[in-house]
Amino acid sequence: MSESVTTEEPPVGTEERLSHYRSMVLSREFETAAERQYKAAKIGGYCHLSSGQEATSVGTVAGLDQDDYLVTGYRCHGFALARGVSAKAAMAELFGREDGCAHGRGGSMHLLDVEKKFYGGWGIVAGQLPIATGIALGIVRQGRSQAVLCELGEGAVNMGAWHESLNLAALWDLPVVFLVVNNSYGMGTSVDRASAEPEIFRRAAAHRMHGERVDGNDLDEVIEASRRLLDRARLDRRPAVIEAVTYRYRGHSVADAGLAYRSKEEIADWSEGRDPIARQRLRLQESGVTVEDLEAIEDEARSEVEAAVEHAAASAEPSVDQLAHGMYAPGSAAQFERMRPGSPFGEEALTFDAGLGA
Ligand SMILES: Cc1ncc(C[n+]2csc(CCOP(=O)(O)OP(=O)(O)O)c2C)c(N)n1
Numbered sequence: 001m002s003e004s005v006t007t008e009e010p011p012v013g014t015e016e017r018l019s020h021y022r023s024m025v026l027s028r029e030f031e032t033a034a035e036r037q038y039k040a041a042k043i044g045g046y047c048h049l050s051s052g053q054e055a056t057s058v059g060t061v062a063g064l065d066q067d068d069y070l071v072t073g074y075r076c077h078g079f080a081l082a083r084g085v086s087a088k089a090a091m092a093e094l095f096g097r098e099d100g101c102a103h104g105r106g107g108s109m110h111l112l113d114v115e116k117k118f119y120g121g122w123g124i125v126a127g128q129l130p131i132a133t134g135i136a137l138g139i140v141r142q143g144r145s146q147a148v149l150c151e152l153g154e155g156a157v158n159m160g161a162w163h164e165s166l167n168l169a170a171l172w173d174l175p176v177v178f179l180v181v182n183n184s185y186g187m188g189t190s191v192d193r194a195s196a197e198p199e200i201f202r203r204a205a206a207h208r209m210h211g212e213r214v215d216g217n218d219l220d221e222v223i224e225a226s227r228r229l230l231d232r233a234r235l236d237r238r239p240a241v242i243e244a245v246t247y248r249y250r251g252h253s254v255a256d257a258g259l260a261y262r263s264k265e266e267i268a269d270w271s272e273g274r275d276p277i278a279r280q281r282l283r284l285q286e287s288g289v290t291v292e293d294l295e296a297i298e299d300e301a302r303s304e305v306e307a308a309v310e311h312a313a314a315s316a317e318p319s320v321d322q323l324a325h326g327m328y329a330p331g332s333a334a335q336f337e338r339m340r341p342g343s344p345f346g347e348e349a350l351t352f353d354a355g356l357g358a
Helices: 013-041 054-061 078-081 086-095 128-141 155-160 160-171 200-207 218-238 266-273 276-286 291-314 332-338
Strands: 069-072 116-122 148-153 176-182 209-214 240-245
Touching: 013 054, 013 078, 013 086, 013 291, 054 078, 054 148, 054 160, 054 209, 054 240, 054 276, 069 128, 078 086, 078 116, 086 291, 116 128, 116 291, 128 148, 128 160, 128 176, 148 155, 148 218, 148 332, 155 160, 155 176, 155 200, 160 176, 160 200, 176 200, 176 218, 200 209, 200 240, 209 218, 218 240, 218 276, 276 291
Parallel strands: 069 116, 069 148, 148 176, 176 240, 209 240
Antiparallel strands: none
């Protein structure tokens, strides 16, 4: 840790704890269903699941104000749901359907809901960091009081965009918190084999930025740290790094069994011994919540996901003539108009009608 940052946050109340529990269970159920649907060929492209990481996604999103921004990498289902994207809209997006939260154009890696200030879902490792940093710069330039939470995997911290983004965020005092989800593996490469400094939070110090590590499977700990650091970013314009240590139970993507580079014992150690949902369930029981109440929440989440799958399957495919809709900013048509063969840009003719409109 590069400095001490204290908290005066009140403890989380039971209603709120139940709501977070619901959100974690919904995420787990969603991922289980997504895997099944992918294997049944209802979902195409890539599909990265985050089962086991629920305390990190739910806990960090709990630290955001409604007006704050969220930007993530491709393992984004749990973050989208925690931010309030409905299971129906998220599942329909995985199915590539019109009712999806990105109208079926993005798929699993590119969930998006601008109204909820969830700016994706990005497939290029570390590609989301400059975007999040730019949003934070926009906030400062426009004199607004908001924060940005930027999620990335521990595999992304060896990319140039990590260094560039942290440097500018620290130099310009930008209100952004970089959340490194350290689930031990970038595809099949363990953090110890990839990072000269495997305690990722320490890397913040290279930019004179605050960094700290939390147990990413402990919901309360994650909420406390993310609230404190997001408040500090929003109110004092001070960036930070939170490293959440957690584990993904499934393979890198559904196409990876996840067993070639780690042992069954290691997976069991996390899934049976440190599961974030089981941990929170026990805490809730200890605080007086009944098993019946918890089971009702779990049944409700299961039904919500079943309904989401039915909804996704019944949703229309986007029409082909709308393929490029939303891809270009207003005004692009005029710019493309100038880009004819023989223009100073020397482009070839566009090969299909991009449906740009005015
Ligand atoms: C620039 C770039 N290089 C390589 C890839 C291929 N790739 C996809 S995921 C991944 C591993 C990233 O691991 P990590 O950042 O730890 O995230 P996690 O999968 O653990 O969520 C790689 C190398 C990519 N998408 N983008």
